[in-house]
Amino acid sequence: MKKIALCLTIMAASALAVFAGETYSGKEMKQVAPAPCPEWYGDNEWNVSIWGTYAFTAEDWESDEYLEADHAWGGGIDAKYFFHRYFGVGVEAFGLNAERQRFDLSINPNNFTIEGDQRLIGAVLGTLTLRFPMHCSRFAPYIYGGAGVIFGGGESESLDLISNDPITIRTIHHGDDAEFLGQVGAGYEVRLTRHLGFINDFSWNFVGRDNSDFGMVRAGLNFAF
Numbered sequence: 001m002k003k004i005a006l007c008l009t010i011m012a013a014s015a016l017a018v019f020a021g022e023t024y025s026g027k028e029m030k031q032v033a034p035a036p037c038p039e040w041y042g043d044n045e046w047n048v049s050i051w052g053t054y055a056f057t058a059e060d061w062e063s064d065e066y067l068e069a070d071h072a073w074g075g076g077i078d079a080k081y082f083f084h085r086y087f088g089v090g091v092e093a094f095g096l097n098a099e100r101q102r103f104d105l106s107i108n109p110n111n112f113t114i115e116g117d118q119r120l121i122g123a124v125l126g127t128l129t130l131r132f133p134m135h136c137s138r139f140a141p142y143i144y145g146g147a148g149v150i151f152g153g154g155e156s157e158s159l160d161l162i163s164n165d166p167i168t169i170r171t172i173h174h175g176d177d178a179e180f181l182g183q184v185g186a187g188y189e190v191r192l193t194r195h196l197g198f199i200n201d202f203s204w205n206f207v208g209r210d211n212s213d214f215g216m217v218r219a220g221l222n223f224a225f
Contacts (some may be wrong), residue, residue: 039135040191042224047080047088048197051220055096058213066098066153066179066212067121074121076193076218080129087128092146096121098153121152123181131189140189142201143184147219150207189222197222 056071057064064070076094085088099118125148127158133140153175200219207213 003086018031030115039133039136040138040192040194041085041131041133041140042185043085045082047082047090047222048077048225049079049220049222050077051199051218053094053096053216055205055214055216055220058215059211061100063151063211064214065209066150066207067096067098067214068153068155069098072096072121073099078127080142082126082129082131085133086131088131089128091131092123092125092127094123119152119155119176121150123150124148125181125183125184136172138187138197140190140191141186143186144203145185146183148181148183149178150205151178152176154179154209165209177202177209178213182206185216187218191224195224197224 031057052073052075054071054073055067057069060071061068074094074096075218077093078090081089081092084102097118098121101140125146127144127146129142129144131142157172183202183203185203187199189197189199191197198219199222201217203216205214205216205217
């Protein structure tokens, strides 16, 4: 009987040891899934951006035929809708305060003046944006392009000889013309919050008139909904 009792005691102790080992091993094997990282850019979202801009012409102001200036400051706004985070279509509008040099001559050659002429040049475009948000990051580079119309520039002056004796000349001022505008650019966005980001980019703009292309640097805020 003592041997039987001893065997039962050993078996019971072994069973407890195995059970305890399995419980401890189970605690060791248990894994906790990591919390998902935040996504700063939505799969489907509206973006509305406001920005300031600096534009500079490819030609010197004497040769540029549309802005007729070396550079100009301005601002704009655009609205885009993004499909599945990466593709956005939208509308962009901006204005540039460009100063051109104009001349005025009337009655006789002694009344000749040259003065600065401040005017607002505006543009409206449809745009397509390809955005590349980095996973778990606030940073998203993008490229974009657009096409539309630019207006308010391209003025010119010509001289009209009224009389030879005495010589009488006057200046004829020709009004501004609307022209086709194409645009390609690249930049990046950094989300400060899920619904607010900082944007910075550069674009080259092609005007449908010779010697009129210009570059444009933009910086501003983007609101995501």
